[in-house]
Amino acid sequence: MPIHPTAIIEEGAEVHESATIGPYTLIESNAFIGEGCWIGSCVRIYGHTRLGAHNRIDHGATLGAAPQDLGFGPERAKPLIIGDHNHFRESVNISCGLKSEGGTRIGNHNYWMAFSHAGHDCVVGDHNVFANGATLAGHVEVGDHCFLSGQVAVHQFCRIGSYVMIGGVTGVTQDVPPYLLAAGNRARLIGLNVVGLRRKGFTQAQRSRIKQVYRLILRSGLPRGEALAQAAALYPGPETEAIIAFIRGSKRGVLPFRRSVRDTSLMD
Template identity: 70%
Template sequence: MGIHPTAIIEDGADLHPSVSVGPYSIIESGAVLGEGCRIESCVRIFGSTRMGAHNRVCHGATLGSEPQDLGFKPELARPLVIGDHNHFKEGVNISCGIKSEAGTRIGSHNYWMAFSHAGHDCIVGDHNIFANTATLAGHCEVADRTFLSGQVAVHQFCRIGAYAMVAGVTGVAQDVPPFALVDGHRARIVGLNVVGLRRGGFSQEQRTRIKAVYRLVFRSGLRSGEALARAEQEYPGPETRSIVEFIQSSRRGVVSF
């Protein structure tokens, strides 16, 4: 496929020979694109972007753009580091970093639907799905295999735990723990992400353990510390440890039922 004659590849951009670039796209000096990346039309990839192999970037997407931060200055820009096999649909926007040396980090095998967005200094794991216009404010952390539905808005510094699902048009102002399904104008736990757990290979025994832990932690009436300690004693297992560690490390508090 090669480089379209209308594309602009600035001197200093580092593209693997197998990279294809569509019409009217711009790749700035300093950008690095790995093997097999496919850049479609009218894409802009800013110079702070470091991209792995076999990523697809669709029409009108912007990667590594200036953060939406009133205090930003060009000399403060930090990298946007992207893994492998990600798919960025039309109009996706992901900001470069500004506050941390590591910058904004996106893992591998993520699917970003049209007009989804990740702000500066976000950390995103692997195999996540961001539906249309799903939005992460700055400094958010998303683990692995989550699903953020359409028009979800995640407040800055919030975390989304592994295998969680956030229903459409939900505002997330606190951490979403692993395996949970949350919904509402302000997110509340409304059950477990059972479909995601089944697809992820969790057994009936594991799903039952997760349900029991959530019942104990959120509905027993016990103080948080006591409930977490009892959960580890009564329902030992890696899923329990994951939930307990997530809640104990929360800075913004955790959404509840």
């Protein structure tokens, strides 16, 4: 087992024999490190953390740390569950859970750039990218195939739909529905994530259907319930269903739409 002699593996921690543990790293009791994980130097893996297979954790990252919540006590800690093939760059910080039994959950194939953070009880899907300093407050939900640019800050309990891109230095205070772009000091919806959808293999027909649905919901002036009903009737398909389900499930409300000279995909 390639464990550096300066690393500390507390009694009660489970480390797969194929894992690599770098110098001055601490793996606390009750932590689980899965097959093929590579853990660099000065990393701390707190108890209640479970790592799946083939994750990479770079220098100074902390996984399963105590939530930044004044009501937290060690006896209230809930798990941090991480899937497979995630990459956590330097000084990434992910909190353990606090208020939900499932705790904090990270899926598969996510890339966390330096100093990005997820707070307690966040639920993150698969194939997402969090650029430098991107921050999720507690209870945030992120779908799949999202890109959060540098210094994005997402308010607690917000949801980010799948295939969303959020521009840099943006504060997100309400839900961002699937397939869209959001940006601004206080985030606004600015158009369809056309480039991202093309890269992920969405056909012209799919992109057109998404555009028509959002044009109806965001630009028609109809009451939200009526617009959703018309969208379901006029543009049936899985993308429409995903949009409608997301918006109907919103508790914080959906970000407002604004005109942007950079994107006219919902205006034409």
